[in-house]
Amino acid sequence: xxxxxxxxxxxxxxxxxxxxxxxxxxxxxxxxxxxxxxxxxxxxxxxxxxxxxxxxxxxxxxxxxxxxxxxxxxxxxxxxxxxxxxxxxxxxxxxxxxxxxxxxxxxxxxxx
Amino acid sequence: xxxxxxxxxxxxxxxxxxxxxxxxxxxxxxxxxxxxxxxxxxxxxxxxxxxxxxxxxxxxxxxxxxxxxxxxxxxxxxxxxxxxxxxxxxxxxxxxxxxxxxxxxxxxxxxxxxxxxxxxxxxxxxxxxxxxxxxxxxxxxxxxxxxxxxxxxxxxxxxxxxxxxxxxxxxxxxxxxxxxxxxxxxxxxxxxxxxxxxxxxxxxxxxxxxxxxxxxxxxxxxxxxxxxxxxxxxxxxxxxxxxxxxxxxxxxxxxxxxxxxxx
Numbered sequence: 001x002x003x004x005x006x007x008x009x010x011x012x013x014x015x016x017x018x019x020x021x022x023x024x025x026x027x028x029x030x031x032x033x034x035x036x037x038x039x040x041x042x043x044x045x046x047x048x049x050x051x052x053x054x055x056x057x058x059x060x061x062x063x064x065x066x067x068x069x070x071x072x073x074x075x076x077x078x079x080x081x082x083x084x085x086x087x088x089x090x091x092x093x094x095x096x097x098x099x100x101x102x103x104x105x106x107x108x109x110x111x112x
Numbered sequence: 113x114x115x116x117x118x119x120x121x122x123x124x125x126x127x128x129x130x131x132x133x134x135x136x137x138x139x140x141x142x143x144x145x146x147x148x149x150x151x152x153x154x155x156x157x158x159x160x161x162x163x164x165x166x167x168x169x170x171x172x173x174x175x176x177x178x179x180x181x182x183x184x185x186x187x188x189x190x191x192x193x194x195x196x197x198x199x200x201x202x203x204x205x206x207x208x209x210x211x212x213x214x215x216x217x218x219x220x221x222x223x224x225x226x227x228x229x230x231x232x233x234x235x236x237x238x239x240x241x242x243x244x245x246x247x248x249x250x251x252x253x254x255x256x257x258x259x260x261x262x263x264x265x266x267x268x269x270x271x272x273x274x275x276x277x278x279x280x281x282x283x284x285x286x287x288x289x290x291x292x293x294x295x296x297x298x299x300x301x302x303x304x305x306x307x308x309x310x311x312x313x314x315x316x317x318x319x320x321x322x323x324x325x326x327x328x329x330x331x332x333x334x335x336x337x338x339x340x341x342x343x344x345x346x347x348x349x350x351x352x353x354x355x356x357x358x359x360x361x362x363x364x365x366x367x368x369x370x371x372x373x374x375x
Contacts, residue, residue, distance in 0.1 A: 002239060002270035009158050017152060028158070035273050035299035071334075082295050083332035091334040101159060101273075106152045 003040035004048075006101065010041075011048045014106055018053035025107035026057045033066045033081055033098035056109070066098030162274055165242035169277025172249065177256040178207075179363045182278035184300060186293075187266030189286040190310045192218045194343035195261055199225040202353055204360055205258035209248040211240045211265045218263065228252060239270035242277060257367070259360060268297040279359065280305040287311050287318055291325035298332040307338045308352065313345040 014026055030036050038061040045059045066079030071092030077084060079098055085091050157163065173180045185191050199206055199222065208229040210218045219231035230252040232244055245262065254260050262278060264271045283304040285293055288311055294301040301307065307329050309322060326338050339355065341348030 002273050005237075005239075005241065005270075006158055006273075009161060012161075013154075013156055013158070017154065033299065033302070035269060081298050083298055085331070091330060093334065101157065103154045103156045103158060105154055108150045108152070 003036055004044050006036055007041055007044035007048050010045075010103060011052055011054060013103055014054055015052050017106060018108070020053060021111075022109040023054045023057040023106050024109040025060060026054060027060045027062065027104040027106075029062050029064055029100045029102045029104050031064045031066065031098040031100040033079065033095070034101045036101060038063060062104070064097055064100050067096045068093040069096055159273065159275075162242045165246060166275035166277040169242055169246055169249070172246070173260070173277060173279070174366075176254060177363065177367045178254045178258055178260045179359055180260040180262060180276070180278040181359075182262045182264055182271075182276055182281045183284065184264045184268070184271050184281060184304070185266060185284035185286075186268045186289060189266075189284045189289065190343050191263055191266070191284050192221055194284065194308070194310060194341075195263060196221055196225055197343050197346075197349070198261075198352070198356070199227045201349070202259070202356060204357070205255055207252055207254040207258055207260050209245065209252060209260065209262045211244075211263055213237065213265060228254070234265055238265055238267050239274055240264050240276060241274050245276045257364070259356065268293070268300045272297075272299040272303045279363075282306045282308060284308045284310055285325070287314055287320040287322065287325075291321050292328055294325070294329040294332055301329050301332045301336065304333065304336060306355065307336050309338065309340045311342055311344070312340050312347060313342040 010026070010028065014023060028041070030038055030041070041061060042059060049055050049057065066081070067076060068079040068084070069076050070086035070088060070090055071094060072090035073086060073088040075086055075088065076096065077086050079093070079095065086093065169180075183191055183195070195208065199208070206227050208222045208227050210222060210229060210231045211234060212218055212231065213234055213236065215233070216231050219229050222229040230248045232240060232248050234240065234244065240262065262276060281304045283300055283306070285307060287309060290296070309325060312322070315322065322340065329336050329338060337355075339348060339351050341352055343349070
């Protein structure tokens with residue numbers, strides 16, 4: 001179950017940047033072609049965040065649709081996980097989006 | 113631990129971390145965002161650390177003049193049988209890193225071929241990561257000019273995500289599996305450089321449509337090379353060995369040009 005490894009990396013990176021400051025919101029970007037399930041990430045986050053600066057944080061995950069450019073005609077077209085071909089019939093394509101797996105930003109709690 | 117496939121990863125995840133103090137809480141409740149809260153924009157790759165170690169492995173393989181191949185498949189596709197026969201017949205120096213959750217069984221089978229082998233047991237982990245491989249390579253010390261076969265944990269999902277620093281990913285699918293597997297596990301087939309369709313000696317007894325399988329694989333990865341073979345009957349193995357020799361020749365050429373550059 002790779003979401004656990006992925007979330008462990010998220011917590012490590014975010015904790016390092018937080019340097020002890022409590023995090024209020026953590027935003028991730030996950031491509032729909034990345035082979036990572038947002039629901040499973042939420043599940044792992046609940047376990048792994050305990051005892052870290054992310055303990056109180058809200059986890060937001062934005063999903064990014066797959067997008068490809070046709071190698072034959074240059075048109076851009078949607079690429080679902082199961083694959084797709086350009087309307088021109090070519091199977092040659094280059095992926096432009098959908099494989100992202102990123103921490104976008106951290107928002108810290110207001111300091112009193 | 114996860115509800116998705118029921119496995120957990122105890123190889124690096126410490127129990128203290130999983131059970132660190134802190135009351136259970138509902139993340140859905142924290143929607144209060146004060147206007148002056150500070151936002152830190154990161155845009156950082158989550159697997160950057162693995163990727164950095166994989167890049168180091170790649171440099172290490174290059175320095176060692178070793179061609180690393182990541183072998184991936186579902187359990188039961190015949191990976192180890194194919195590897196045993198390949199090691200006996202390829203007539204090139206080769207070493208093996210075996211990845212399995214438990215047992216030394218596969219490493220014992222490989223050792224019987226005479227090839228140097230190290231077994232990595234991932235415990236409950238469902239894939240190899242770059243740092244595990246680095247430890248395996250340090251233990252194995254593969255000879256210069258050799259092929260290094262990395263037999264990943266049998267799994268068509270998780271290993272697709274973790275670069276190990278290999279020169280190529282080889283995915284193995286047997287004809288006793290569904291021909292639509294490339295569409296069911298598109299990430300793995302998209303990440304692969306070569307697809308080996310194994311156990312073709314069984315085709316007369318099965319309804320497996322090999323053309324449909326190749327079409328499905330090319331739908332998710334138009335650049336994918338495909339070879340059909342049987343590790344049991346030997347049919348098609350010559351083309352696999354030719355592919356390996358061509359990769360090995362590329363390595364030798366790169367080494368020669370490095371040496372000329374250094375001279």
